[in-house]
Amino acid sequence: MSGQFLSEEQRDALQEVLNISMGQAADVLARLIQTQVQLSIPSVKQSSRQDFIGCLKEPVQQHLAQQSFLGELSGEMISLMTDNGNEAIAKLMHYDTPLPEQDRQELLLELTNILAGACLHGLISQLNFKIQLAAPVLFNPASLCSEQLNWQQALLMEVQFQIPETSFHARILICLKQDSLYPLMHHLDMLLQ
């Protein structure tokens, strides 16, 4: 299927829905850490397998976690966080620093659950989906190669969170395979009526 998956209208709607979900996720985190969280403008784009893998592997020094969701819409969320700002957010989440490795992993999974989970729940509630969230797990993209993936194009929605005055920076990617898009488009259309 060549060409864009979503029409201009659908893309605009999805971006707004994402924006609202992001706002809710940021609010949850902000209340947990009692500190303001900065949001980026969400992006919605179509990606080939190579671009997707490239996205995951840059920049090199980052940690990834993956959280699956299934139900009327199924896909995966991937969170990417660099080491910078780890200590800062750890303190804000009441962990002891310096951060031992197991705690660092636990923190990454917790943040993934909070941010990715809240984003997804925002999407679910605005678009009226019934979706279940699985547990977040650590993820290493090093062994991923594009030939192993059984899809050609995917929809990637990306949001970014930052905490001002720390170097904490998290990217959340919500990934939908091409054939998962029909329910999404259908629900977007309902919203647009």
Add this chain to the structure above:
Amino acid sequence: MIDEQLASQLIRQLPIGACLLTPDYTIALWNDFFAERLQMPVEQTLGRNLLELFPDQARFLKRKLDSVFILKNTSFSYWEQRPHIFQFKSTRPVTGQEELMYQNMEIVPIFNDEGQISHLFLAITDATTTASYSIALRQAHSQLEDEHKAQAELIRKLEEAQNQLLQAEKMASIGQLAAGVAHEINNPIGFVSSNLETLQHYCQSLVQALDFAGQLLAKHPSAELASNYQQYKTQHNLDFLLQDMPELITESLEGTGRVMSIVKSLREFSHVDSTEWKETSLIDGMESTLRIINNELKYKATIHKDYQEQMPLVYCQSMQINQVFMNLLLNAAQAMEQPGDIYIRISTAGDFARISIRDTGTGIAPQHLTKVFEPFFTTKPVGAGTGLGLSLSYSIIQKHQGKLSVTSPAGQGAEFVIQLPLLATPKE
């Protein structure tokens, strides 16, 4: 449709730990999984505050529970990051190696009709089997990696040893070649030398003859004859010729003498039968070795020799001993960053012949002194030398029931001392 009693029984007997909490952390439900494993019966726990019952885990649990309130979403904990939340004894007391149960935890928010969180549901699952497989796998993997590394190191050492053996073989065959060439050169040089000596005699005779002729002509009444002779002599530069001829022959004889001396050294050094034991002059061996490596040494060090007079012969494998001398001398030369000195002393000490080779080079650090004779030990950068020379030297001297030792006082270079018994018997 199931009734309340059935539902209640179901929850009690679930194969996972089920605990229901109100927002102030009070326990509203506590199933058998918890009760039996923690040995806390339901009566003791209902209505109690979870954080008070588990003070050691209170900080973590409170953080997780509070976050679910704000998140309004399920929160997870994995055994890999936090292996034992509650101190359950292992469910494999006989076959398992672990003391405590590995746990995964989920905290699920329960909403009332108004959309507020009325309860939090804490679920604990036993992840011990997965955990132990995972850990065992990781250990096996890391062990494999270590073995792999050790093997790679061993392969590297074997390759180096093989190289050294090939080198030794090459040296042996070069030795044979050198011996052959030396032999071939020796014959023609021999008769060139002897012919030159004869020529020297002839030359002397001819010079005398011409002198005599000149004297006769000088005495002759015919002045014309004498002056013709003189003219002839001048025209053909005979005076110069007669003076130069003997010098030419002497120099040529010196040249052949030098060639013969080199040939002799080559033959001595690369003695074809290398394992032959015989009575050897150590001084001769040292001298021939020095001649062989003269080029290596000449810009790096000045050689100082101190040979005892009437040094006795030593029964040994002369080629091997010469190889040891060469190794030590080359090491000494390489130890010099700037041109220095090498002091060679050959003497007797009691029942031993003692050969000392001392250099004014950079010396050997105290922590390395005990290691220098170890195979593969080297302080040279990778690729420059295999670190086998000294260990081979050591084993050669050992075979002779001798001793090889080293000292290196700070700032004074290094001194290697070989001791060989004067009455040696070959050791198998």
Add this chain to the structure above:
Amino acid sequence: MPIPITIADDSALSRKTIRRALPPQWDVSICEATNGKEAITAVENGLAEVLFLDLQMPEMDGYQVLTYLKQHHEKAVVIVISADIQTQAQALVSALGAFRFLKKPLDPLLLATTLKELGLL
């Protein structure tokens, strides 16, 4: 006489949503702005007795609009409708002179209540 109002938001869906959330009995003529500059132009042209303002817009964002209006058009009535619902955002918007901060997704009842408070309904 319909009251001139302006809806400023870069998302077409959002503008549509706000439109639909307006009380049906309210007699208004609606101008739409897609960024901060257009919002200010609308105010200065008298097209915004009430300005519904998003915070995240290109060219000039909602905060910059509020700052400008506070300096040049103190009497402007601004209702911020935003996805960034953190308390800090709300506090800042209030300090910059907005009448109310409404969270996205917009609750039509809350909107109606707000308009009543303003005496516009």
